[in-house]
Amino acid sequence: xxxxxxxxxxxxxxxxxxxxxxxxxxxxxxxxxxxxxxxxxxxxxxxxxxxxxxxxxxxxxxxxxxxxxxxxxxxxxxxxxxxxxxxxxxxxxxxxxxxxxxxxxxxxxxxxxxxxxxxxxxxxxxxxxxxxxxxxxxxxxxxxxxxxxxxxxxxxxxxxxxxxxxxxxxxxxxxxxxxxxxxxxxxxxxxxxxxxxxxxxxxxxxxxxxxxxxxxxxxxxxxxxxxxxxxxxxxxxxxxxxxxxxxxxxxxxxxxxxxxxxxxxxxxxxxxxxxxxxxxxxxxxxxxxxxxxxxxxxxxxxxxxxxxxxxx
Amino acid sequence: xxxxxxxxxxxxxxxxxxxxxxxxxxxxxxxxxxxxxxxxxxxxxxxxxxxxxxxxxxxxxxxxxxxxxxxxxxxxxxxxxxxxxxxxxxxxxxxxxxxxxxxxxxxxxxxxxxxxxxxxxxxxxxxxxxxxxxxxxxxxxxxxxxxxxxxxxxxxxxxxxxxxxxxxxxxxxxxxxxxxxxxxxxxxxxxxxxxxxxxxxxxxxxxxxxxxxxxxxxxxxxxxxxxxxxxxxxxxxxxxxxxxxxxxxxxxxxxxxxxxxxxxxxxxxxxxxxxxxxxxxxxxxxxxxxxxxxxxxxxxxxxxxxxxxxxxxxxxxxxxxxxxxxxxxxxxxxxxxxxxxxxxxxxxxxxxxxxxxxxxxxxxxxxxxxxxxxxxxxxxxxxxxxxxxxxxxxxxxxxxxxxxxxxxxxxxxxxxxxxxxxxxxxxxxxxxxxxxxxxxxxxxxxxxxxxxxxxxxxxxxxxxxxxxxxxxxxxxxxxxxxxxxxxxxxxxxxxxxxxxxxxxxxxxxxxxxxxxxxxxxxxxxxxxxxxxxxxxxxxxxxxxxxxxxxxxxxxxxxxxxxxxxxxxxxxxxxxxxxxxxxxxxxxxxxxxxxxxxxxxxxxxxxxxxxxxxxxxxxxxxxxxx
Numbered sequence: 001x002x003x004x005x006x007x008x009x010x011x012x013x014x015x016x017x018x019x020x021x022x023x024x025x026x027x028x029x030x031x032x033x034x035x036x037x038x039x040x041x042x043x044x045x046x047x048x049x050x051x052x053x054x055x056x057x058x059x060x061x062x063x064x065x066x067x068x069x070x071x072x073x074x075x076x077x078x079x080x081x082x083x084x085x086x087x088x089x090x091x092x093x094x095x096x097x098x099x100x101x102x103x104x105x106x107x108x109x110x111x112x113x114x115x116x117x118x119x120x121x122x123x124x125x126x127x128x129x130x131x132x133x134x135x136x137x138x139x140x141x142x143x144x145x146x147x148x149x150x151x152x153x154x155x156x157x158x159x160x161x162x163x164x165x166x167x168x169x170x171x172x173x174x175x176x177x178x179x180x181x182x183x184x185x186x187x188x189x190x191x192x193x194x195x196x197x198x199x200x201x202x203x204x205x206x207x208x209x210x211x212x213x214x215x216x217x218x219x220x221x222x223x224x225x226x227x228x229x230x231x232x233x234x235x236x237x238x239x240x241x242x243x244x245x246x247x248x249x250x251x252x253x254x255x256x257x258x259x260x261x262x263x264x265x266x267x268x269x270x271x272x273x274x275x276x277x278x279x280x281x282x283x284x285x286x287x288x289x290x291x292x293x294x295x296x297x298x299x300x301x302x303x304x305x306x307x308x309x310x311x312x
Numbered sequence: 313x314x315x316x317x318x319x320x321x322x323x324x325x326x327x328x329x330x331x332x333x334x335x336x337x338x339x340x341x342x343x344x345x346x347x348x349x350x351x352x353x354x355x356x357x358x359x360x361x362x363x364x365x366x367x368x369x370x371x372x373x374x375x376x377x378x379x380x381x382x383x384x385x386x387x388x389x390x391x392x393x394x395x396x397x398x399x400x401x402x403x404x405x406x407x408x409x410x411x412x413x414x415x416x417x418x419x420x421x422x423x424x425x426x427x428x429x430x431x432x433x434x435x436x437x438x439x440x441x442x443x444x445x446x447x448x449x450x451x452x453x454x455x456x457x458x459x460x461x462x463x464x465x466x467x468x469x470x471x472x473x474x475x476x477x478x479x480x481x482x483x484x485x486x487x488x489x490x491x492x493x494x495x496x497x498x499x500x501x502x503x504x505x506x507x508x509x510x511x512x513x514x515x516x517x518x519x520x521x522x523x524x525x526x527x528x529x530x531x532x533x534x535x536x537x538x539x540x541x542x543x544x545x546x547x548x549x550x551x552x553x554x555x556x557x558x559x560x561x562x563x564x565x566x567x568x569x570x571x572x573x574x575x576x577x578x579x580x581x582x583x584x585x586x587x588x589x590x591x592x593x594x595x596x597x598x599x600x601x602x603x604x605x606x607x608x609x610x611x612x613x614x615x616x617x618x619x620x621x622x623x624x625x626x627x628x629x630x631x632x633x634x635x636x637x638x639x640x641x642x643x644x645x646x647x648x649x650x651x652x653x654x655x656x657x658x659x660x661x662x663x664x665x666x667x668x669x670x671x672x673x674x675x676x677x678x679x680x681x682x683x684x685x686x687x688x689x690x691x692x693x694x695x696x697x698x699x700x701x702x703x704x705x706x707x708x709x710x711x712x713x714x715x716x717x718x719x720x721x722x723x724x725x726x727x728x729x730x731x732x733x734x735x736x737x738x739x740x741x742x743x744x745x746x747x748x749x750x751x752x753x754x755x756x757x758x759x760x761x762x763x764x765x766x767x768x769x770x771x772x773x774x775x776x777x778x779x780x781x782x783x784x785x786x787x788x789x790x791x792x793x794x795x796x797x798x799x800x801x802x803x804x805x806x807x808x809x810x811x812x813x814x815x816x817x818x819x820x821x822x823x824x825x826x827x828x829x830x831x832x833x834x835x836x837x838x839x840x841x842x843x844x845x846x847x848x849x850x851x852x853x854x855x856x857x858x859x860x861x862x863x864x865x866x867x868x869x870x871x872x873x874x875x876x877x878x879x880x881x882x883x884x885x886x887x888x889x890x891x892x893x894x895x896x897x898x899x900x901x902x903x904x905x906x907x908x909x910x911x912x913x914x915x916x917x918x919x920x921x922x923x924x925x926x927x928x929x930x931x932x933x934x935x936x937x
Contacts, residue, residue, distance in 0.1 A: 036816050036848060037809045040386050040483030043848070046503075047485060050478050086378040087564050088580065096580065152633060160637040167641065168627065168634045171583050258631050262582040270376065270581075275809045 001303075005296065012292040017073075019288040020281075024072050027277045028061060034275050038085060072281065081282035085274060090282045093267055101251030101263030103179050108186035109248055112194050113241055115187065120198030121225050124206045135195065142192020150189040151258050154181055169260030182255040197240065198233075205233045234305040242298040246290035250283070367927045368623045369909075370644050372635045376581045376628050379564030382549045383475050386483045388919075391546050395920035396586055396624060397442075398549035398569035401433060401468070401528075402540055404918040407601030407610055410735055411832045411917055413540055417463065417550070417570065419526075421540070428535035428869070433528045433543075439463040440591040442574040444566075446558035460591045463570055465522035467550035470513055472520060473498060474556070475547070479508040484547040491539075493519030493531045509560070513553065535869035541831040546919065572619040572923045586624040586922075597911075597924060610913050619923035639904070640671075642935045645927070646905035646912060654720040657904065672907035672935070678914035679733040680899040683726050683837065684826030686774070686790060687893040691818045691846075691854035694772070698764050699891060704757035705822075706746035706894035708797040714789060715897055718782075722902055726895035728884050729837050733916055735872070736834045736880040745888030747895055754797040771800040775820040777811035786824065816848035825852065828899075831917060833872065834880050838864055841887050853892040860886045908932040 035051040036043070052058040060067045075082060081090035123135040158181055159167045165181035166173055205211070206229055214224045251265030264283065271279035302309045377390040382398045385391060403416040415421060419434035440460045441447070447458030472492070475482045476499045488495060494517040505511045519531035530539065542548060555568035567575050572595070573586035599614040613620070629635040632650035639647040649657050657675075659665040664675050686709070688695040688702050695702060711725045724732065727748075728741040738744075762769055774790055776783045787803035794801045806814070814820050829836050839845055842864050843856035860883055867879040887893075905912050908931035911924045 033813065034809060037812050039481075043483065043486065044489065045848070047478065047481065048848070050503075051481055054479075054481060083561070087561055093580070155633060155637065160641065167637045167643075168629060169582060170627070171577065171579065171585075258634060260582055260627065260629060260634065262579060266581065273807065275807065 001300075005300070008296045008299070012289070015292055016076075016285070016288055019284060020073055020076055021069075023281050023284045024069050027275070027280065028068060033057060034085075034277065037275070076281070076285050082278050084271075084279050085276045090278050093279060094264065094282060094286070097251065097262060097264040097267045098249070100175075100179075100261045101256070101265060102248060103175050104182055104186070104252055104255060104261055104263060105248040107179070107183045108190065108252070109244065111183065111187040112190040116191055116194035116198050117230075117237065119195050120202045121230065123195070123199045124202035124229075125221070125225065127203060127206070135199070139192040139196040139199075142189070143196065145189075147189050147254055150185050151254055154185040154188075155258060158184075169262070178259065179261065182252075182259045182261065186252065186255060194240075198237065201233045201236045202229060205229045208232075231305065235302060238298055238301045238305065242294055242301060243291075246287060246294045249290055250287060364933065365929055366623070367621045367929060368625060369621045369922055369925055369927065371624070371626045372638070372644050372647060373584075373626045373628045374630055374635070377584065380567040380575065380578075381551070381564045382546050382567075382569075383471060383484060383551060384480065384482045384564075385547070392919050393584055393586075393626060394549075394567060394569075395546045395571075395918075396573045396922045397567045397571045397575060397589070398546055398551070399571045399920065400544050400546060400549045401435075402544040403920065404544060404915065405598065406915065406918065406921065406924055407598050407605050407913060409602045411915075413544055416544075418543075428537065428871070429532045431530040431532075431539060433530070435463065435465050435468075435526045435528060436593070437462075437526055439570050439593050441552050441555075441568055441570055442589045442591050444552075444555065444568045446552065446555040446566075446568060460568075461552070461554075463550060464525040465528040466525070467552060468528050468548075469517070469520045469522060470553050471548065471550045473513050473515075473517060474551070476517075477502045477508065477511050479505060479511060484545075487542050487545065487547065491532060491534075491536050492517070493533050495519060537869065537871045538831065538833055538835060541833060545830065571920065573624055576623070582628050584626045584628075588619065588622055592619075595923065605913070608913075610911060613911060613924075613926060620926040621922060624922045639906075642906065642932060645909040645925075646903055649902045649904060651720060658720075658902075668904070672931075673904050674907065674912075676903045676905065676912065676914050678901050678903075678916065679724070679731065680901050681731045681733045681829035681832075681916050682826060682899045683729050683731050683895055684897050684899070685726070685729075685824070685893040685895045687823050687825055687853050688891075689818060689820050689823070689852075689854060690856070690892055692821050694765065694770065695821060696854075698761050700757040700764065701761035701769065702891040702894075703746045704754040704761055704797065705794060705799070706891055707748065707750045707754040707757065708799070709790065709793045709894055709896065710749045711747065711896055712749065717789065718786065719897070719899075722900050723897040724900055726898050728888055729840075729893070729895055730834045730880065730884055731829065731837075731898045733832075734829065734834045734837075735832055736877040738881045738884060741884070741888075744885060745895075746891055751797050758798060769799065771802055772821055774801060774803045774822045774824065775811060775814060776803060776805050776824050777808045779805045779807065790824075815852050818847055818854060823852070829917075835868065838867075838880060838883055841883075841892065855887075855890065855892040857886055857890060906932070906935065908935065 033052070035048050035055065035057055038051050038055075039048045049058070056068060056071060059071070062069050064070070074080075079091070081094075084090050084093060119135065123132050126132050155167060159165045166178055169178045210232075211224060211229060214228055219227075249264065250268060251261075251263035253265040253269045255261065256263045256266040257269075267279065268283050270276070271283070373389050373392070375387075375389050377393055378387055379385055379390055380394050380397070382394050385394065399416050401416060401418040402413045402421075405412045405414050413421070415436075417436055417439060419436050423432040424430070440462055443458060443460045445458045447461055472488065472495065474480055475484050475488060476495050478485075478499055479502055485499075490496060498515065498517050501515065502511050519533075521529045521531075523529065532539070536542075549569065551563075552568050555566065556563055559566045565578065565580075569589075570592075572589055572592045574589040575584070576587040577583065577585040595618050597613045597616045597618050599611070601610055605611050627638075627644070629638070632652065635644065635647055636650050636653055638644045657665060657668055664673065668675075686705070688705075690696045715721055715723045715725065725747065727745055728738060730737050730741075742748075758769070772794070774787060776787050783805055784803075787805060791801045791803055811823070815823055815825075827837065827840065836850075840850045841853065841855050841857075841860060842851055843858075843861050845851040846854045846856075863879050863883045863886075867876050867883070870876040870879070901914065903912075903914065908928040910926040910928060915921060
């Protein structure tokens with residue numbers, strides 16, 4: 001297993017290099033020069049040139065030891081992301097946004113997974129009954145309603161009309177207070193899609209011969225569902241769940257924007273809008289590393305839950 | 313957990329009897345209880361840590377602020393916040409109209425030499441910078457306790473030199489470019505320095521001298537009558553050298569000013585809180601205003617010491633719904649009317665609906681000094697030589713429909729480039745130019761245009777600086793109007809930086825844009841048509857007219873008065889005749905505020921107005937309850 005993990009970690013080098021190259025090419029060759037915009041209205045050519053020098057935009061793109069790409073690569077490897085366009089260190093922005101983003105996305109993630117897997121087991125077990133049909137109808141309805149509608153509805157009725165939650169972030173509030181409603185909305189909006197997926201996975205398993213055999217041997221429903229069905233359904237569940245974890249880091253743009261949560265989703269969207277290459281580059285780089293690491297964790301988890309899979 | 317077990321046992325019993333399952337409900341119950349916990353935790357939305365009689369202003373910013381360093385910021389949101397902490401030499405009178413400059417950090421208005429080249433400005437004594445660790449020595453390990461020092465004339469010189477320093481990359485250099493004697497040479501010197509920190513600020517600048525601590529003398533290269541207006545811009549507010557040395561590049565997050573408030577909390581991107589600056593010298597609320605101010609209650613606090621507020625809070629809310637709901641909850645004092653809520657707010661005849669009146673909400677409208685247009689790139693072969701084409705496009709746009717569709721009829725049709733609020737606005741401009749909607753006239757002009765072009769006109773392109781729904785609708789509207797008179801048009805939508813790059817490199821045909829004046833002098837608008845300022849300068853139309861240039865150069869050095877205004881109007885007419893842009897609309901702001909929010913008189917040019925605002929705390933508490 002050690003050899004496998006080492007090999008997989010070595011594979012990350014070309015992947016991360018590719019990500020760095022791609023972001024660099026996209027923002028320098030395709031995106032163009034940002035110095036005119038930084039210089040502001042009515043700026044002289046010399047100011048624009050000075051900005052180009054300050055940001056290193058006047059250096060060669062590739063073919064030099066001091067080229068823009070080599071510097072970009074060096075900075076990424078040392079996690080020195082420099083300063084954003086508003087002159088604040090990028091790493092400070094990320095550190096500040098990480099807490100609020102995770103406070104939002106982690107409860108949503110666990111809430112959605114636990115509820116949808118549990119309900120999927122029940123729905124699969126009672127398949128064909130009115131409860132199963134009702135679950136499917138609710139799933140389809142939940143998937144059909146746009147995410148924004150959940151937010152607008154939740155904010156208007158639960159927060160404003162019924163006063164159950166604060167409408168918006170305020171520093172006087174505890175974190176649990178201002179993330180409570182966005183978390184509930186996130187869970188409600190994500191449930192339909194996940195429940196439908198997990199129900200299909202469970203149905204595939206529950207129809208297998210070994211389930212009938214287990215019941216024939218006299219095992220209890222609880223034992224069959226949790227000991228056998230759930231364990232055998234773990235491969236697709238792990239794939240979906242573990243690979244979703246790196247995205248928690250990216251936060252939730254809409255929820256953060258509507259509820260004033262100063263997280264990373266908001267930061268990333270704003271950086272894209274204002275072409276803040278320094279922030280985008282840092283976020284993409286960190287996301288790529290997390291994605292590669294969690295891909296590896298997924299593979300390791302496969303071998304843990306399914307003895308037929310070995311890491312060689 | 314015991315509670316979870318009891319509840320789940322009950323549920324298990326029921327499910328076991330029906331289906332023979334039990335354990336699977338436990339995780340569901342666990343999550344349900346966590347969610348219930350979140351609800352209970354979230355229930356106390358009104359738990360503000362605000363003292364009952366504390367006067368706190370609650371404002372909304374619709375965009376994040378970029379920094380709080382006055383020398384290097386131009387975005388309006390940063391200026392709004394920074395203006396409560398930093399003070400320039402002059403300010404606009406809060407109440408008087410037409411807008412009038414009055415001293416702020418200056419003792420009086422400047423003494424101006426007969427040749428209009430030398431300004432002698434006396435600085436107020438007893439003005440102190442706020443207390444900050446940057447002042448005084450700080451023993452290692454001990455808490456900072458620097459007392460703010462007194463403001464001196466040299467601080468203004470330092471601040472202007474800082475803007476001139478090319479390594480500082482100030483966005484405000486264009487204000488002083490080629491204006492003050494010796495300052496351009498100082499800028500040249502800074503080019504030889506390796507970094508911002510290497511610049512020697514003790515180096516003399518001929519046009520900036522301080523004979524004593526309270527006198528500043530500014531010598532100009534040529535007459536610049538707008539200097540006092542420039543010295544009322546927050547960009548020229550003094551910053552302490554100690555603060556710049558102490559915080560370095562982080563000065564953007566550590567404002568150290570002389571104003572009535574100082575920064576207490578800044579959660580970047582979400583929340584800013586200012587508290588009273590205890591070192592503030594004190595100022596009095598104006599005792600005189602314009603006719604009608606006393607009746608409107610704007611003089612109720614005449615002569616009282618300001619600021620009234622203990623704290624000023626801005627919450628950054630980019631979405632309209634939460635800002636509107638917070639306003640209705642009484643957690644925000646004032647707001648603009650969201651487009652989608654316009655019918656809920658405004659009844660017929662431009663009045664508030666009864667629902668709004670019942671809440672004691674007031675409406676203020678005021679003309680914003682702004683103009684928006686569809687510009688033509690005159691350096692582009694199809695447009696540059698074809699005046700009838702440009703005029704035809706201007707006639708083809710139904711501006712009234714545009715304002716009805718996009719702004720709930722709130723804006724004004726722009727017949728010219730100078731907005732109505734400016735003293736040089738021409739009241740007869742409606743009769744001039746090509747802003748009257750006339751599709752038939754446009755078709756006639758297009759026949760002429762085709763003759764000049766030498767055949768059928770090609771497909772024209774409009775470039776818009778946004779990709780969201782609003783810009784797409786805007787593009788569709790323009791396209792439909794031009795299609796209606798027989799022009800083939802396509803639209804391209806892009807992010808603002810790409811758009812700016814294309815406009816600055818003269819790679820567009822038609823482009824939508826607009827501008828808002830920062831002073832009552834219309835020079836900023838007219839500069840956009842001066843031939844020396846072609847893109848990437850302010851003249852994005854790349855328009856040239858020698859007659860216009862001559863008048864511009866003449867008016868540039870004139871003091872404000874009827875003659876200067878006459879020249880401005882003449883220049884405007886030249887532009888309208890040549891039609892390098894189809895002027896579309898002037899913005900009119902509609903602002904709502906609660907009854908408890910006092911002294912809320914809109915101002916087109918001043919930003920540091922929080923010091924005048926007062927809250928009737930009893931009324932606010934009654935509304936919330």
